[in-house]
Amino acid sequence: MSMRATLAFATLRRHPSRTALAVMGIAVAAALLLDMVMLATGMRESFRSLLLTRGYQxxxxxxxxxxxxxxxxxxxxxxxxxxxxxxxxxxxxxxxxxxxxxxxxxxxxxxxxxxxxxxxxxxxxxxxxxxxxxxxxxxxxxxxxxxxxxxxxxxxxxxxxxxxxxxxxxxxxxxxxxxxxxxxxxxxxxxxxxxxxxxxxxxxxxxxxxxxxxxxxxxxxxxxxxxxxxxGDSASVEAVRTWIAQTQPRVTAISTETAIRQVEERLSYFRQLAFVLGAISLGIGFLLVATLVTLSVNERRGEIAVLRAIGTQKGGVLRQVFLEGFMLSATGIAGGLLLGLVTARWLNGILRDFPGLPAAFDFFLWSPEAAWKSLALLLVSGTLAGLLPAWRAASIPIVRSLREDAVG
Known part of the structure; x- marks a missing residue:
């Protein structure tokens, strides 16, 4: 596996400018996906935290x-x-x-x-x-x-x-x-x-x-x-809310969960925007990796044919090309994590200045579980983007490719 990783890294270094641009593109896609996940989950959790600041449910x-x-x-x-x-x-x-x-x-x-x-x-x-x-x-x-x-x-x-x-x-x-x-x-x-x-x-x-x-x-x-x-549990809070509604008909008792649902209805367009842009970022990452790996495979048809001719199995070629997609995705996501946190803080400062919002309300909130799941999904997506070019590389006709490479 170390040999395959070395070969995959060397392949990516052949065109440093192209690889750097691809990594930057993946980083932007990862940052966008991370920010959208933080936006989609942050408003709900921030509002919940705001309502429960002093323990009143x-x-x-x-x-x-x-x-x-x-x-x-x-x-x-x-x-x-x-x-x-x-x-x-x-x-x-x-x-x-x-x-x-x-x-x-x-x-x-x-x-x-x-x-x-x-x-x-x-x-x-x-x-x-x-x-x-x-x-x-x-x-x-x-x-x-x-x-x-x-x-x-x-x-x-x-x-x-x-x-x-x-x-x-x-x-x-x-x-x-x-x-x-x-x-x-x-x-x-x-x-x-x-x-x-x-x-x-x-x-x-x-x-x-x-x-x-x-x-x-x-x-x-x-x-x-x-x-x-x-x-303090949900059942107890709901029981108290029901009691208030029955004994105090002139008032409305609203639980934290009810308030969150009502606010989410008013801010539903933020969640819809986050979902759309998150899906777009996944597509961008997939296409970037697929395009670069396809170009790399097409440029190395003769080299791959030689490896196959000297006994390299299809599985070895598949793993090497997969490693190229994995390295591109992992490097881009690492940069995207930092970029996403910086842009989220910047955007949160802008949105918090909207008039009428509570001072303690945040639009972007770091949620480790949601963030790591989304970035892992992008990593899997980017790695799988090399599936088709990897299969094509492993299936190259050895004799014809060697002849074309010699004639060329």
């Missing part, structure tokens, strides 16, 4: 809507949250309220705000400063600045730093340019918010204080509640 939203899909809110939030927390199969419940607050006198007029309970919140991770205070039943002194956690985009656009204060307001009258309620907040901490686009300024406030700031219409409302099943 269920989202409770207004009836018939997805979380924050509209401005609808859930009334009677306290009773619903209390009922959920009383269920022994539910470990934790995190209510949240989303609203837009005005920023009088600031560089930008408004900010998307989240009302959260700090001890159970699953919307951000603190990266600097102080977190929101834990929920309390005591009356908050309105003269004391309200602590807030903001993201990096807010700090950059407002020109503020942690520790600075500013005024937020609600109940805006556009004609009179007045606000019904206002409150001074202190920027206590900086957080990385999972479900908000990175370029969107966002502010997190204690849920109770945000409700007060929004007025009596919001005193017992929430936009969404996240719930964590105690056992």
């Amino acid at each position: 269920l989202r409770v939203s207004p009836k018939g809507t997805l979380p924050f899909d509209s401005e609808a809110t859930i009334d009677g939030a306290t009773a619903i949250v209390t009922a959920l927390r009383a269920n022994p199969d539910i470990r934790a419940v995190s209510p949240g309220l989303g609203a837009t607050l005005a920023l009088p006198g600031n560089q930008f007029p408004s900010v998307f705000s989240l009302g959260l309970e700090s001890d159970v919140q699953g919307d951000y991770v603190l990266e600097g400063g102080r977190d929101l205070p834990p929920p309390s039943n005591t009356t908050v002194n309105a003269a004391v600045p309200l602590p807030a956690v903001v993201n990096r985009a807010f700090l950059l656009r407002s020109g503020k730093q942690l520790g600075d204060t500013l005024t937020v307001a609600s109940g805006i009258d556009a004609q009179l340019r007045t606000t019904a309620r206002a409150r001074v907040v202190v920027l206590a901490g900086e957080g990385r918010f999972f479900y908000v686009p990175a370029e969107t300024p966002v502010m997190a406030l204690p849920l109770r204080e945000l409700r007060t700031l929004l007025g009596s219409a919001y005193r017992d409302r929430m936009s969404v509640a996240m719930a964590e099943s105690r056992r």
Whole structure:
């Protein structure tokens, strides 16, 4: 086998430019296939990881809507949250309220705000400063600045730093340019918010204080509640979801699996594109190897006839030509692996800049099993591409080929 490999390598070195171009073509095909596999599997796994960042497998939203899909809110939030927390199969419940607050006198007029309970919140991770205070039943002194956690985009656009204060307001009258309620907040901490686009300024406030700031219409409302099943397996999560649907008819409970299916329906064209381009890359790799090996065999008809004349069996010729296809494919795939990872990172950075996408969402995600299977498929495809030229090489008429080679 070592002799066959040496001969196959020497054959490929006869035309270094042609071999190099073929390897580069296979590398591009391998990179394209790898990227498409990462795209097809990455969105699903990235979205799953995003939803389970803090362990919450269920989202409770207004009836018939997805979380924050509209401005609808859930009334009677306290009773619903209390009922959920009383269920022994539910470990934790995190209510949240989303609203837009005005920023009088600031560089930008408004900010998307989240009302959260700090001890159970699953919307951000603190990266600097102080977190929101834990929920309390005591009356908050309105003269004391309200602590807030903001993201990096807010700090950059407002020109503020942690520790600075500013005024937020609600109940805006556009004609009179007045606000019904206002409150001074202190920027206590900086957080990385999972479900908000990175370029969107966002502010997190204690849920109770945000409700007060929004007025009596919001005193017992929430936009969404996240719930964590105690056992965490699919059957338990579905059982909790069914229980919520039966006992809380005014809300919709969505499990992680259901949310993934709904998002996949909206992004199905990405998967279709990945499938088409992946199939094209397989075809390109097959044709490149088949073309180069066929050219090599045609150029060496006389040489192969001599090998057959001195006793080389058909199987030996077949193995040598197969090795040529294998070496081309393996070398190209090795380069394609590196090229694919680089291009995937570049393309992921471009796609993540699309407006409206969560900051923690990735389009391309490395999945070892899927990636190695796809590259192995390309390797097999490239190796089998030498089947026809290998068979033709092994079946060359010895006498006629020697005569033609001598005459030529």
